[in-house]
Amino acid sequence: MRAVVFAYHNVGVRCLQVLLARGVDVALVVTHADNPAEAIWFDSVAALCAERGIPYITPTDPASPELFAQVRAAAPDYLFSFYYRHMLPAALLALAPRGAYNMHGSLLPKYRGRAPVNWAVLHGETETGATLHEMTAKPDAGAIIAQVAVPILPDDTAHEVFGKVTVAAEQALWQVLPALLAGSAPRLPNALASGSYFGGRTPADGRIDWRQPAQVIYNLHRAVAPPYPGAWTVIGEETYTIAKARLEVRSARDFAQNLAPGLAVADGRILGIGGDGRVLHIHALLNGGRAVSPIDLQHALATHPALPIPPKKGVEIQ
Incomplete structure (x- = not known):
């Protein structure tokens, strides 16, 4: 044949x-x-x-x-x-x-x-x-x-x-x-x-809406994690991309400070807070391909607080 x-x-x-x-x-x-x-x-x-x-x-x-x-x-x-x-x-x-x-x-x-x-x-x-x-x-x-x-x-x-x-x-x-x-x-x-x-997906579809439940945000991260372009958010004019993360058992209420939806630093770790108060532990965060430390992120947040901006919608045909 x-x-x-x-x-x-x-x-x-x-x-x-x-x-x-x-x-x-x-x-x-x-x-x-x-x-x-x-x-x-x-x-x-x-x-x-x-x-x-x-x-x-x-x-x-x-x-x-x-x-x-x-x-x-x-x-x-x-x-x-x-x-x-x-x-x-x-x-x-x-x-x-x-x-x-x-x-x-x-x-x-x-x-x-x-x-x-x-x-x-x-x-x-x-x-x-x-x-x-x-x-x-x-x-x-x-x-x-x-x-x-x-x-x-x-x-x-x-x-x-x-x-x-x-x-x-x-x-x-x-x-x-x-x-x-x-x-x-x-x-x-x-x-x-x-x-x-x-339909198809573009890198723009990876923008995180921090108002969503943490499980939804985690699923987005998993769906576009490297080698795909990654789930990302903006602080000031800088784009931060999650390279590796896990969904935590603990919620935002388990930490000493008041943690709003978005990126945060607590207990020396980088966290992502979902709109339902559940937490992602972000093990690797990138800015322009460079690894971001908790101290780097803390400084960026002090200068330009991140806002839970909704993502651009991808093409979806049912």
Whole structure:
């Protein structure tokens, strides 16, 4: 069986390796050129292709006639998309007579759309996973072929959960691929009405609203903690980003001084006080990439008290 594979990121690398291990003839890989403005913390599909001698290209427009001609010339039986960042036109999908399949980082139909792992952590989910599904013109809407679930522990960051989802994607594809190639894979309904759809996130969406309950603030931190841009707040004209934190058992009332919502220093520690009085112990706080000590923060707060400013809302489509 021949396949054209659209792939990027760790999921792209691992799932491409599964295809190769199962004996699929990968005729062409379509990936992205890394963006120099983006922090590249993940593995490279292009590097894997170079190592394995697989032809690969990095077009900017998935709807271009040139890409269509290259995919058609590869004469694929199957088309796969593994964390490729663009929607593929229906005309491209039709070039694969035995089907086009995408690996999505959630338990569909929940968290269709962009950044599914980050959204799941942000909403305090206790479980997510990876889903292989048929590709259609509508995003993440085709029949479900395979799913593997993973837990989200209370202190897991999105980066840690993404590692689990990568393994889940590898397992899902490995388990169902023989049946898929034999034409006997299951096609389960993707009940969109019982799911959800979310748009992309930007660094601006990480701004903390200290009036929110501490658990909500903690979930935001976990969802965007490094290597993502981080949850942040402003003191004066300076931006402070939480790099590492834990939700405390104690509340603001357990400290000697009166602690208002926002950043604070107490008992020689940096704290974040939620609107419900619960406390985050901030183990690492950054300002311009530089570590901020409790004394540094105390001085900044004395000069410019922080205000519980609401964040800019991200794009959210239900």
